[in-house]
Amino acid sequence: MTIKTANLGFPRIGRHRELKFALESYWSGKSDRGVLLETAARLRAGAWLEQKARGIGVIPSNDFSLYDHVLDTAVMVGAIPPVYGWRAGAVDLDVYFAMARGSNGGHAACGHAHQGDGVPALEMTKWFDTNYHYLVPEFEKEQSFELTKNTPLEAFLEARALGVETRPVLLGPVTFLKLGKSRDGSSSLRLLERLLPVYARILAELSNAGAQWVQIDEPCLVLDLTGEERQALVRTYAAFATLIPDLRIMLASYFGALGDNLDTALALPVAGLHVDLVRAPEQAGDVIARVAPGQTLSLGLIDGRNIWRSNLAKVKETIAAAVAGRARDTLQIAPSCSLLHVPVDVALETALDDELKSWLSFAVQKLDELALLSAALEDDEGAGLPALEANAVAAQARLTSVRVHDPIVAGRLAEFEGKVPARASTFRHRQDAQRRRFDLPLFPTTTIGSFPQTAEVRKARSMHDRGELSYIDYKAFLERETVAVVRWQEEIGLDVLVHGEFERNDMVQYFGEQLSGFAFTRHAWVQSYGSRYVRPPIIYGDVARPNPMTIGWWDYAQSLTQRPMKGMLTGPVTILNWSFVRDDLPRETVCRQIALAIRDEVLDLERAGAAIIQIDEAALREGLPLRRRDWQHYLDWAVEAFRLCSTGVADETQIHTHMCYSEFNDIMPAIAAMDADVISIETSRSKMELLQAFAVQRYPNEIGPGVYDIHSPRVPGVDEMKTLLDLARERLLDDQLWVNPDCGLKTRTWEDVKPALIHMVEAARKLRQEVPSGKPRPVQA
Numbered sequence: 215m216t217i218k219t220a221n222l223g224f225p226r227i228g229r230h231r232e233l234k235f236a237l238e239s240y241w242s243g244k245s246d247r248g249v250l251l252e253t254a255a256r257l258r259a260g261a262w263l264e265q266k267a268r269g270i271g272v273i274p275s276n277d278f279s280l281y282d283h284v285l286d287t288a289v290m291v292g293a294i295p296p297v298y299g300w301r302a303g304a305v306d307l308d309v310y311f312a313m314a315r316g317s318n319g320g321h322a323a324c325g326h327a328h329q330g331d332g333v334p335a336l337e338m339t340k341w342f343d344t345n346y347h348y349l350v351p352e353f354e355k356e357q358s359f360e361l362t363k364n365t366p367l368e369a370f371l372e373a374r375a376l377g378v379e380t381r382p383v384l385l386g387p388v389t390f391l392k393l394g395k396s397r398d399g400s401s402s403l404r405l406l407e408r409l410l411p412v413y414a415r416i417l418a419e420l421s422n423a424g425a426q427w428v429q430i431d432e433p434c435l436v437l438d439l440t441g442e443e444r445q446a447l448v449r450t451y452a453a454f455a456t457l458i459p460d461l462r463i464m465l466a467s468y469f470g471a472l473g474d475n476l477d478t479a480l481a482l483p484v485a486g487l488h489v490d491l492v493r494a495p496e497q498a499g500d501v502i503a504r505v506a507p508g509q510t511l512s513l514g515l516i517d518g519r520n521i522w523r524s525n526l527a528k529v530k531e532t533i534a535a536a537v538a539g540r541a542r543d544t545l546q547i548a549p550s551c552s553l554l555h556v557p558v559d560v561a562l563e564t565a566l567d568d569e570l571k572s573w574l575s576f577a578v579q580k581l582d583e584l585a586l587l588s589a590a591l592e593d594d595e596g597a598g599l600p601a602l603e604a605n606a607v608a609a610q611a612r613l614t615s616v617r618v619h620d621p622i623v624a625g626r627l628a629e630f631e632g633k634v635p636a637r638a639s640t641f642r643h644r645q646d647a648q649r650r651r652f653d654l655p656l657f658p659t660t661t662i663g664s665f666p667q668t669a670e671v672r673k674a675r676s677m678h679d680r681g682e683l684s685y686i687d688y689k690a691f692l693e694r695e696t697v698a699v700v701r702w703q704e705e706i707g708l709d710v711l712v713h714g715e716f717e718r719n720d721m722v723q724y725f726g727e728q729l730s731g732f733a734f735t736r737h738a739w740v741q742s743y744g745s746r747y748v749r750p751p752i753i754y755g756d757v758a759r760p761n762p763m764t765i766g767w768w769d770y771a772q773s774l775t776q777r778p779m780k781g782m783l784t785g786p787v788t789i790l791n792w793s794f795v796r797d798d799l800p801r802e803t804v805c806r807q808i809a810l811a812i813r814d815e816v817l818d819l820e821r822a823g824a825a826i827i828q829i830d831e832a833a834l835r836e837g838l839p840l841r842r843r844d845w846q847h848y849l850d851w852a853v854e855a856f857r858l859c860s861t862g863v864a865d866e867t868q869i870h871t872h873m874c875y876s877e878f879n880d881i882m883p884a885i886a887a888m889d890a891d892v893i894s895i896e897t898s899r900s901k902m903e904l905l906q907a908f909a910v911q912r913y914p915n916e917i918g919p920g921v922y923d924i925h926s927p928r929v930p931g932v933d934e935m936k937t938l939l940d941l942a943r944e945r946l947l948d949d950q951l952w953v954n955p956d957c958g959l960k961t962r963t964w965e966d967v968k969p970a971l972i973h974m975v976e977a978a979r980k981l982r983q984e985v986p987s988g989k990p991r992p993v994q995a
């Protein structure tokens with residue numbers, strides 16, 4: 215008997231990003247909602263039929279979303295904050311999109327996420343440790359829930375009309391509440407009893423319509439849970455078992471091990487349990503041994519988070535015990551999680567070489583792998599076996615390819631093995647040396663690096679990419695932009711300048727394209743949020759830097775001015791966290807390789823004369839593991855990687871870093887251990903409150919708390935920024951404080967940026983007039 219193959223979710227965006235184009239066309243008013251909904255229906259139908267054609271046994275429905283599945287869940291149960299103007303009943307599409315993107319008064323469909331006037335969007339944050347972002351549900355103090363529309367039922371019936379029996383997917387009520395936030399700060403779990411009847415009705419209607427199974431996702435099962443949260447799971451699934459006894463629930467966990475939640479999960483009265491054996495292979499033995507014989511065990515075996523072809527022979531071995539010890543009709547094989555996080559089809563990558571392509575597996579290839587694995591499990595001698603051998607050969611080829619292994623990289627890593635990279639002198643000493651070198655005023659002003667990437671800049675780049683603009687002309691264009699931005703920064707009186715980053719398409723891609731071991735795709739898009747998709751670089755081999763990557767542009771920009779020009783780099787942890795990373799080495803090793811490549815660039819910049827070098831670690835915090843006890847290990851190697859790339863320089867070379875957030879409370883020792891001379895962070899929206907961590911934990915080095923919120927087109931005034939600086943002075947020492955925006959300016963227009971930076975420089979001047987020499991730094995013990 216065959217072991218059933220099951221899928222947990224299929225990419226929504228379409229092979230050719232149809233969803234993005236349909237959404238943007240609708241938002242800009244170029245097409246009506248009929249066209250949008252038709253496109254959506256076509257994408258759903260395509261996905262179902264494709265999965266069916268590829269022989270998948272259990273096909274999901276309700277995994278589609280126009281924007282985000284957490285938002286869909288909130289809308290489905292009527293968790294819609296009053297500002298969006300919904301009262302009861304069906305929820306209009308414009309309300310849905312206002313929650314997703316904000317609305318500008320009467321022009322909800324005008325194409326931009328406006329802030330300031332109109333209604334702001336819900337907050338957005340990362341979905342577990344992926345690069346997918348969901349909208350954070352918001353609950354009122356007396357939140358009530360009602361079923362606005364049974365979307366899982368609609369999807370189920372829609373698929374059935376196409377001849378496809380599906381297993382509808384729902385986000386579980388406990389995870390849903392846990393991901394949301396209550397306005398009054400209380401635990402949203404207290405709303406569970408109000409929410410359950412709505413879920414029960416959805417499930418009952420599904421059951422009445424003939425659904426045999428549903429998939430309920432409770433990825434919170436891989437997090438550190440409180441006793442209250444575990445109890446909430448117990449109450450929820452006990453209620454469903456009583457209220458809808460005929461409907462079988464496949465309870466899905468993914469992104470990690472059940473760990474100390476295993477007992478809770480095993481005790482829930484559900485018909486099936488899905489576990490992630492890619493991220494947490496170590497739980498296989500325990501889970502297989504302990505899941506009740508009558509329960510269906512869904513084994514997540516194909517990596518839903520990465521793009522490598524699996525070695526199915528190996529996978530087969532790891533589940534041999536399960537297969538031998540259980541009735542086959544109580545087993546399913548599946549991807550580890552929804553395929554939302556991988557691109558659609560390798561076949562679209564016509565520009566990648568065949569060898570590299572043979573190593574890759576995107577969503578549809580992963581489904582084929584499942585089907586193949588199922589066939590091989592069925593008959594060990596028959597048809598399945600040759601195919602399995604071919605797969606093993608292909609998977610093995612990557613591990614041994616000369617393209618993957620660079621002995622020089624291995625040698626260099628070994629050289630640094632066991633050493634703790636550190637600057638030659640303490641910060642205090644370096645600070646003196648740097649003060650002697652730079653003639654900077656108190657409260658020095660700077661920016662984070664990029665200046666507006668105008669339509670002109672983007673057009674020149676894409677013309678150059680398409681071969682319509684020669685390199686000479688493109689370079690001349692970029693030089694003109696750079697000259698203009700350097701002149702302008704001098705004119706308004708910024709102290710430390712940047713070159714503007716006009717030559718960069720993206721802060722990771724720009725470097726990846728120049729490093730060996732990286733590959734870039736043309737069509738391998740994955741959803742980041744809403745209609746924003748990204749094409750993460752693929753790190754397939756040892757990373758090295760064959761040639762300098764930024765020296766030319768830095769040198770050109772510095773030649774235009776006497777003021778210090780920052781060298782501008784992306785840090786190793788951020789490059790790692792925003793890429794698909796090879797799975798044959800520990801992530802920390804790959805990170806060290808990137809760090810060494812960046813170190814080469816840092817030293818070349820220094821040699822070329824750069825006195826200040828900024829290494830952005832925008833994504834350091836988002837790489838934190840899901841479980842608290844794994845944090846320290848991650849922070850240790852992340853900090854070490856930063857130090858590896860940044861500590862080779864002389865005392866008088868100033869290292870800056872930038873981070874796009876400001877929740878530092880729980881990682882402050884790691885931030886301090888990075889030992890950057892200056893760190894810039896995002897704080898303007900929180901009114902500097904988030905600086906508290908730096909004050910309380912006495913962060914010793916210099917800090918630039920952002921005083922200009924670059925996420926909004928609003929131009930802050932001089933006094934507003936001055937007030938923020940006054941607040942910062944309550945928490946930091948004067949000689950610690952830099953003045954800068956929250957982040958890079960690439961998404962802004964010159965119309966916002968010009969007045970805002972003029973105001974910023976003016977605010978710093980005002981402050982200097984009030985405190986000509988600052989509060990002296992207290993003598994340190």
Ligand code: GLN
Pocket residue numbers: 662663664715721782830832872873874957958959960
């Ligand atoms: N230097 C980059 C810029 O200014 C930093 C961006 C970021 O950290 N997200 O655009």
Ligand code: ZN
Pocket residue numbers: 662832872873874875956957958
């Ligand atoms: Zn930033």
